[in-house]
Amino acid sequence: MSWHENKRVLVGVSGAIAAYKSPALVRCLVQRGCEVRVVMTRAAEQFITPLTLQAVSGHPVCRHLLSADTESGMGHIELARWAEVIVVAPAGADCIARLAHGRADDLLAAVVLAAAGDVEVAVAPAMNRQMWESPATQRNLAELAQRGVRIIGPAAGDQACGETGPGRMTEPDDIAAELIGDAPPLLLDGVEALITAGPTWEALDPVRGLTNRSSGKMGYALARAARDFGARVTLVSGPVTLDAPNGVRRVDVGSAEEMLEAVMAEAPAADWFIGVAAVADYRPARVAAHKIAKKDARMRIELVRNPDILAAVAAMKRGPFTLGFAAETENVIAHARQKLTSKGVDVMAANQVGSGDAGDVLGGDENAVTLLHKAPRRGDVALEKTDKYRLAVQIIEHIAPLLAARRRGGGGGRGNDGTGGDRSGA
Numbered sequence: 001m002s003w004h005e006n007k008r009v010l011v012g013v014s015g016a017i018a019a020y021k022s023p024a025l026v027r028c029l030v031q032r033g034c035e036v037r038v039v040m041t042r043a044a045e046q047f048i049t050p051l052t053l054q055a056v057s058g059h060p061v062c063r064h065l066l067s068a069d070t071e072s073g074m075g076h077i078e079l080a081r082w083a084e085v086i087v088v089a090p091a092g093a094d095c096i097a098r099l100a101h102g103r104a105d106d107l108l109a110a111v112v113l114a115a116a117g118d119v120e121v122a123v124a125p126a127m128n129r130q131m132w133e134s135p136a137t138q139r140n141l142a143e144l145a146q147r148g149v150r151i152i153g154p155a156a157g158d159q160a161c162g163e164t165g166p167g168r169m170t171e172p173d174d175i176a177a178e179l180i181g182d183a184p185p186l187l188l189d190g191v192e193a194l195i196t197a198g199p200t201w202e203a204l205d206p207v208r209g210l211t212n213r214s215s216g217k218m219g220y221a222l223a224r225a226a227r228d229f230g231a232r233v234t235l236v237s238g239p240v241t242l243d244a245p246n247g248v249r250r251v252d253v254g255s256a257e258e259m260l261e262a263v264m265a266e267a268p269a270a271d272w273f274i275g276v277a278a279v280a281d282y283r284p285a286r287v288a289a290h291k292i293a294k295k296d297a298r299m300r301i302e303l304v305r306n307p308d309i310l311a312a313v314a315a316m317k318r319g320p321f322t323l324g325f326a327a328e329t330e331n332v333i334a335h336a337r338q339k340l341t342s343k344g345v346d347v348m349a350a351n352q353v354g355s356g357d358a359g360d361v362l363g364g365d366e367n368a369v370t371l372l373h374k375a376p377r378r379g380d381v382a383l384e385k386t387d388k389y390r391l392a393v394q395i396i397e398h399i400a401p402l403l404a405a406r407r408r409g410g411g412g413g414r415g416n417d418g419t420g421g422d423r424s425g426a
């Protein structure tokens with residue numbers, strides 16, 4: 001499933017009427033898990049606004065070659081190095097000619113010229129049928145193909161000029177499928193997913209506090225994967241350095257109490273709650289109004305217990321299906337199974353943390369979990385170590401049938417199959 005790759009795709013938009021299809025192409029690529037940036041030519045702006053493409057890509061559109069700030073913070077060399085795939089769609093006849101002859105007098109042409117050999121470059125032609133059939137255009141395309149540029153299309157059909165024939169830009173979903181692969185199945189279509197991620201910060205004074213080494217990467221990967229599978233995602237995040245995935249609504253919080261308040265405000269509308277955040281179990285009983293001065297050799301700090309967010313959501317009468325994460329340093333499965341029972345959640349993901357080395361799950365890019373079900377007949381499901389996005393995909397593929405069964409209904413009360421049948425109307 002190549003859409004797992006999270007490829008960096010640069011979409012170039014040149015001046016052709018088919019530019020109206022470019023936002024749909026960007027959306028198709030984003031749905032496949034790609035990070036997308038857009039470069040527009042001056043002529044393209046006559047057909048579609050940069051604001052539209054910024055909205056669907058989630059990033060400012062790059063337009064100017066000779067600018068100290070190309071509106072994304074990246075010049076043509078940086079853009080060319082950033083991209084793993086460059087696709088020009090639509091590629092008008094003039095654009096194809098300029099690319100074939102190695103021109104570099106606008107940002108799009110300069111980026112394509114600067115692309116390294118390992119960057120895949122593709123063009124999706126769009127023009128009048130006579131311009132397409134012109135020997136000059138065919139020579140230019142042959143030159144690009146000889147250099148390894150992929151030519152996608154064009155299709156044949158009715159054209160804006162009123163004629164019929166070859167020259168229509170290939171449809172956006174077909175371009176995305178050829179470049180990246182099929183879109184993920186919409187396993188979570190219509191699902192409202194609520195996810196917590198990152199650490200919490202429990203203040204001791206205005207500058208100090210208790211926290212942990214959680215990076216938020218697992219929660220953010222689940223948010224992105226849930227979005228890719230068609231869910232509407234709300235991400236309640238503790239303090240992290242990550243950007244929210246495009247299309248995901250993020251609610252920023254600091255402390256465990258703030259996270260609880262945010263979660264309980266969103267939970268009644270959620271179908272699925274995923275508690276990934278590393279919530280501090282305790283907080284200082286008193287927060288000093290000013291920075292605590294260093295005086296005595298010892299200092300005692302009284303701690304009080306924080307609320308259990310996962311248990312609070314699981315206890316809701318008609319709350320969402322619940323998946324919790326149990327990060328343990330020893331007796332991982334036993335401790336996670338105890339939490340599964342005591343918190344009353346549907347599924348608990350047990351994972352080993354705390355090695356403190358470069359391969360530690362906390363802050364790392366990889367993870368492995370064992371899914372424990374409330375219903376014993378489902379057994380344990382061990383998911384091997386892999387990058388966190390791929391792991392998130394596997395978790396969703398496992399949980400999606402349980403969510404679907406719950407949404408179809410299943411009688412009164414939480415069923416012993418773990419689908420929470422009494423909450424099918426949540």
